[in-house]
Amino acid sequence: MSFLDDDRPKKPAAHEIGADLSLLSADELQTRITILQEEIARLEAEKARKAEGRKAADSFFRT
Structure with a gap:
């Protein structure tokens, strides 16, 4: 592993608790709801x- 690997963008989590939801479409919100359920x-x-x-x-231990 080189030091350049640390600069790669990290894949975003499927959902982060408390994340801003205002930029998500209704379909994206439904996807996240399904994931969380x-x-x-x-x-x-x-x-x-x-x-x-x-x-x-x-x-077992009560007997």
Whole structure:
């Protein structure tokens, strides 16, 4: 990796919390809404998985 690699423009994130939305079209806003809804579903699934693991551990150690 050379020092020139650091000067490359970084790919923008799909969505940045708090970003200015005024320049986005309705279609772009819908795309971001969809991305965020999918991310929320992924987070909720992981939360549920961890809660089940915690429940199993609590049940194991209570016996």
